[in-house]
Amino acid sequence: MRGFSSFYMGTMAADSGLLLSLVEEFVSGLQDSKAKDTATAVKDGQFTVLQLVEALGVSLTSSQPHTRARGVQMLSEVLLESYGNLSEKEVEVLIAFYENRLKDHYVVTSPVLQGLRALTKCKTLPPGSAVSMLKSLFQDVHVQSLMLVERSCVYNMLINLMETREAELKGLGADFVFGFVQSMDGERDPRNLLLAFQIAKNIIHRGYDLGKFTEELFEVTSCYFPIDFTPPPSDAHGITKEELIEALRAVLTGTPKFAEFLLPLIIEKLDSDVQSAKLDSLQTLTACVSRYEHKDLAEFLEGLWASLRREVFQTSSEKIESAGLAALSALTSCLSRSVLNSDSEDSLSTFLEIVLKDCKHHLCEPDLKLVWPSAKLLQAACSASSRASHIITSAVMPSLIEQYDNRTQCSHRRTLLEVVQRFIQSVKNSQSSENEESVFLAFRQSLCSMVFSALSETNSSLQITATSVLTSLAQQTGLLLDADIELAVDHLIRLLLTEEDDRVSCAVVECAGALAELHPAAFITKLIPRLKRELFSEPIEEGDENRRTSELHSHHAVRQRCLSALAAISMQPSVVQESTPVLLEVLSSAHTGTVRFSVEEMVLACRSLQRIAEQVRDTEETGQCFHDIIIPRLLSLALQAALQDQGSSGCLSPIVEEVVLSAMVPVISTSCSRLQPMLAGQTASRAVSLFLDGDVSFLPDNSFPSNIQLLKKQQGDSWTQSQMVCLLMGCVSSLPRSVEVPQIDRLLSQLEEMSCSCNHPLSYMSAAKCFASLVNKRPLGDCLDSLIQRMMNRVCSELDSASSPIRIQAFTLMIWVAKALLLRYHPLSTALTDKLLSLLDDADLGVMAADGFSLLMCDSVDVLNRGCHADIRIMYRQRFFRENSAKLVQGFNAAPQEKKPNYLKALSNIVNKLPKQVQVTELPALLSLLLEALSCPDQGVQLSTLSCLEPVLIDPPAALIQQLEALVSRLLALVGSSVMNVRIASLRCIHALSRFPVHEILPFRARVLKALARPLDDKKRLVRSEAVQARGEWFLLGSPGGR
Amino acid sequence: MSGGTRLENANPVIFQRSGERLLTAADEDEDVHDPIDDREIFDLIRSINDPEHPLSLEELNVVEQVRVKVNDAESTVSVQFTPTIPHCSMATLIGLSVKVKLLRSLPDRFKIDVHITPGTHASEEAVNKQLADKERVAAALENSSLLEVVNQCLSTRSI
Structure with missing residues (x-):
């Protein structure tokens, strides 16, 4: 090793003192943090591993096992941090050292394993070392007598080596499998089991040689089947039963070599009484047969069939039944896949013969009692493959058809017909290609x-x-x-x-x-x-x-x-071409009076047109049909009807009826929102020029006067023309955002004018909605800001003068624009909602303002929804609630007594529409206010408060339980309300209370039972039935057999 | 119960459940008085669980709407029930469950009469007598193991 760290020779003398003191403090001083410091220093290049080993020398050779362990531990911890920098030579020496230490005293084993684990992660592992490492590991260590962490260390070593040294490990042959089997035999901890299952899965899936240890590997893993594991209550590791089941299933079903062991085990476990064991067995069966061939299955087919049949015939739960059917299907499709030899028998037809023998006769029994389970089994087999469906249908269908002809009872015939239908359906799933000949052709x-x-x-x-x-x-x-x-x-x-x-x-x-x-x-x-x-x-x-x-x-x-x-x-364009003219003719004959249709029938015709627009495929052809024929025709009819009135003051065309006109709107808006954006743009620009300039050139049956001014104030109180603005709304407010509306500034100012000056509710309401939805889609910028500012000034000045004749109109425009801005998070929306809040104190508009909050929170059906391509940000409701709930509470506290109900109503309108999760978190803060709302005399407030309380009661927050006394007495008081819906809602809440923790509600039992005796005799049946349910549940509280 | 875990009638014939009562406009009208009628009483008892099977009394045809008679004005209710087999040892228990359910669900002005459909049970008279005797019913409900079974029959099944 000499010389390989000569680069650092110069600094060595200076640092060796430091290193020695670090070692000293770790080994003798038991300061764990020093290992970290040393590791950092090694990584920075301050020391080499060799220097560390030299410094550790005394501790590693100490006669005290604990000192040796401490020394090895320091080395291992440093290696865990710095294994990436080691050279091949260093690794070789270290492995030799560690392998030797495995034979040492047991206290040394733990740090040795840590060190080995660090080394297995080295990219520079010399060839052959993996094998030698494992050999000594399997030879010198009995894994199951180690501690939890050390066992997990061993498994991690194996996993690391399998990732990088697959070829070498495979060279070990079956010894590797044997070593692993010995190491995991008896493992009990779920964390380690997950690791062990992963290794076993790798062994199987990556083609390691199992040799003569196939059965051992199966035994050592299958002993955990079926998994029965409940995570401890304070589950820190987050391991679920499902994870374990999946991991084990991947092992057991991984190879056909296990078939001879696994299939008998499954048959045995299917006999179990435990539902989850059955389910797991069935699902494992389904998974394993996908890899098997028929020869793996052959000898177990009868046993498996007997178990599957029993599970479906005597099923107690739908889950098991459907798992059983899925397993049968998988089994059949496995058999269908097998390649036939000339000498072997056809296993599929043999198997299906048994199935048919056991099931077919049930289809012919006189009482048809077991017809469904048998049919389901046959259908499961039928759906597995095209060959299976041929065999089964040719055996079953003739007898079913014959049965049908012979039976006379309708209920029997119906059952048979339903069975036939399921067969047709199940075959549909198995057919591979569209043009294959149907098996039912015969x-x-x-x-x-x-x-x-x-x-x-x-x-x-x-x-x-x-x-x-x-x-x-x-x-x-x-x-x-x-x-x-x-x-x-x-x-x-x-x-x-x-x-x-x-x-x-x-x-x-x-x-x-x-x-x-x-x-x-x-x-x-x-x-x-x-x-x-x-x-x-x-x-x-x-x-x-x-x-x-x-x-x-x-x-x-x-x-x-x-x-x-x-x-x-009307799904196919060719049908639409034929059906829509009929529907249009209904409307036009009703208009001219040639054939009488009731208003209701006209509305239905419009609904049908709407439905066609919703369901038809969006092709050029259908787009033209709607944009070039249907919409102009509808506009023309509506205009004719509106103008007709001016000349002859006789009877009005039914088309001017509000319901009919309103039913036309969704036809137009659906086609504009979903059919052919380009044509929709054309429709919109035609409609705009019709309404702004009286351009009637695109309308059919053109005999209109030239001076039409639909958006201008009409003389007198004629509303037939002004209300047509709702059709304009249908055209322009549902366009995709990419489509531009022409002359938009002029259009907006006329709409604003109309919504603030017209007296006819449908007209000003539609103008306001149309204005709002255009505002919602306008791009951000000064142009939009000044538009809103102008509108706001006008509306506010009308609202502030108590004598203004158009306060309601101004309010309507304001609330719709507020909604449009709220949906897109426009900064100016706050100004509008603040105005709305201030109106809660208003003498005339207070109640309307309170109801307005529900309009802000609800999805509106005709405009400003996603179908109309409106700009809607997610969670705008939560945001609105967060910004305004405090203001509402404040306003409530400051308001005079007679105005308080408005605030409560506004609040319950908002809370009602919040998602439940938000309600539950926000409720504690608002609880006292909601309880107050329950005792508020306004029935609307009571009802909406009850309806927002009910879902919260299903999973009650702690704050609610503290207020139980107040809650119970208020609810019981409402049971005597004069309004039926309040009585029903309060009884439902009382019913929900019965699922609270028993010890909390038991004190109220007698009182509730007594109070609920009276509604049992209520004059309304719906109230009685709620009372019966609630009282029944309260009776069961604290009673044996109840809860 | 008797005979260990063996069921007395292991494979009963199952009948179709009737649908929910259809809601009429009158039901939702505040001002209309809805009288208590046969169907309403039947709705109270049809979902009672059978003590032996995971089925309702309606599915076993133990109770039928035609065997329920109510007179709202005179405050009387009469219910006949039909045990699945003539030697059913559960007859008393079923009768008791029906009776308790009605006691809990009807205003106390009603006089409740529960008895076996004539000619459908071996010890019909004895069971009828037991069910008609107020004190014996009250005493039965003092017995906590009996009350436990009754409550199980009356608890709503959670599926």
Whole structure:
């Protein structure tokens, strides 16, 4: 070694004194920190490791084992810090030293292992040293008699060496495996087990030679299966049962060599009564067979099948059942993968034969009692592979079909139909490619006739099941021929037009939707014309009064179903082209009066258009359909209706009705927000020029006067034109942010003017919303600031003058703009919310202001939501709460008595909308105020406070438990409220209280039971049922068998 | 209970549960008085757990809505229950559970009569007599192990 540190020779003399004193202080003075100092010095190049060894000389050769241990410990600790700087030569010498020390006294072993561990991390480990290190380790150390930390040290050494010296270790052959097996045999600590499992997994997955120790390795790991581990209550290490299960499973399932040991073990553990053991066994089985071949499984197949069958037939939990089915599926797919030899038997068909033998006859039993478990097992096997599905379906389907034909009871037929459907579905999962021929092709004819006969039955649940079978059949390639589709469409039409049952018509509409997506042609040629004819036929006007009303009623129901069916089938652009004109025609004939439609039917037509806009694929074609045809048409109809009024003062078109107009808005806004942004931009600019300049050139049926001014104040109180602003809102407020709105400054100022001057609620409200949503999307800057400032000055001056006639309008504009700014964290939003807070004291607007807080916190449906591409920052509610709750509390304390309810209401509106986690953390500070709110006479406040208390009570914070007395007495008082919903909500809270820690609430038991006797006789049934539930739970408190 | 862990009726026929009662507009109207009707009483007892199986009395068809009669005006309730097999030793216990559930859930103005559907149990009369005797019912509930079983039948299952 001489000379290899000659570079440092010069400084050596000066430092050796320091080094010696460090060693002295560590070894004799027992000052642990000195090892660290020395390590730092070594790393800095102040000393070399050689110098340290020389300095340690006396301690390392001392006759006292404890001194030797201390010396080795110092060396090891320094090495742990500085192993990166060691040369190969140094490492070789150190290893030789450490290996020799393994034979030393047991107190020395621990630091020796530390040192060896440090050396295993060296990149400069000389060849062959890994092997020699391990040999001496396995020879001289009995790992399981070491302490926890030392054992973990050994495992870490192994892991380190496996990472870097894989080839060398493999050279050790099976001895390495044997050494490891001996070291981990009997390990009990979960932390070390995780390490040991990792080593075992590496051994298996990286192809170490197991030699004759395969069974030993399996034994030493499988003895922990199934894992039963509950972390200690103050769990510092964070090891979970799941981690251990996963780690062990990776070992056990890692190699087919374990199959002969693992499979019997699984069969044995499946017999266990412990649910978690069963579950773990089933999941392990599922995992292991993915690596196995059929020859590994062959001799255990029968045993495994018997256990799986038992678990599914006699299941007590759904988890185990589904794990069992998954295991069967995995097993079958393993068998399906195997390559057949010419001489061996086909293990898949042998296995499936057993399965069929045990299950098939249950499908034919007269009482159909075990039909479901058998069917589930067969379906699990069926879904495993295409070959399995062929074998099973060809065995099962004929008998199912025959059964169906022979049975007469509807419930039996329905069960069989459901079973058939599950089979079709399970095959769907196993089919590898789209154009593969369906396995049901052979049964095509009988399946179709089965479905059609079920559709013609009168039993509604049979019909419902049949529609879903029809859907599944349609999804299989090539099963339904064109003629079948036509027949299916005929059946669907018949059911749509005649079936009164809501569940059936829902199922039919759904089925029509699914079929129309796959086979649009039949729906275009048959269904749509038929529905159209039905929609435009007038109800028969004959017979007496009663007959007429019932006729009218059923006619309305038919129209309703037709409208929703039209929406459901419109998924393909080609269908949309045909269905939307029908819906538009409904609106226009209602407008002209050629065919009478009720307002409700018009709203439904709009809903259907909206639904189509929501679900249709966003293609150029559909975009044009909506932006170039539907929206101009809707605007034109609305404008015609609005203008009609001016000339003839007779009856108004139903389109001016607020509900109809409001139903049109989402059609427009959905298409503008999700279909073809470029076309949406075009629509927006057309709409803006229509509303600002009266440009009607793009509207169909163009016979409008040229002097239209929709945003200007109309003479008199005519609102039919002004309310059209809600359609403008639909166009411009839902555009993606990338689309520019033309003439925006002019538009904004006119909208502001309108919202502050109009008297018609829908008009000024829509103008305010439109203004707010444009403000929400405007880029930051002086332009926006001055716009807001101008609006604020105007609004505030109106609000401050108590006699102003337009205070409500000003308030509406303010609250919507406040919301728009709050959502995007605009700095000016604070000014607006402060104004809102100050209005809580206002004599006229106080209540509105309190309700306004709920508007700020709720998601609004039409504008300023994510669907409309609004600028919404996350957690704006929490932020708003944090900034304003203190101000609210302050305001509450300062407010005169009669104004206090407004503050409580505002507060409960805010708290109500906060996420529960936030509520729980914030509640202690607000608890006294909320309790106050419970005794506030305003029922709205009571209700909203109760509804925000209830979720908090499920996981009560400590602060709440301290106030239990106040809480219980206030809640019990509210049980006698005159409002039904307050009674219900307070009973729910009392119910929730019963899950508090028993010792806290037991003192209240008698009082609560007595108080709850009265609501048992409440006049409302809903109240009684809440009282029954709450009282039942309170009875169980502190009673044997209860809690 | 009797015969160690062996169940008396190990493989009972299971019946479908009826759905939740449909909410009508009248139910939500503050001013309408909803009388206590048969379905409401049936809803009280249908979810009681069977002492033997992890099933409700409704699923075992032990209680049926047609065997529940209530007269709100006269404050009387009569419930007939049908043991799954004629020699069921659980009959008294089931009857007791039904009775206790009704006692806890109905206003005290009601007179509650619980008895076995005629002709469905071997010792029908004895059980009926036991259930009708106020003092014997009260005494049974003093017995903590009996009360424990009853409470288990009445506790809401957590799944």
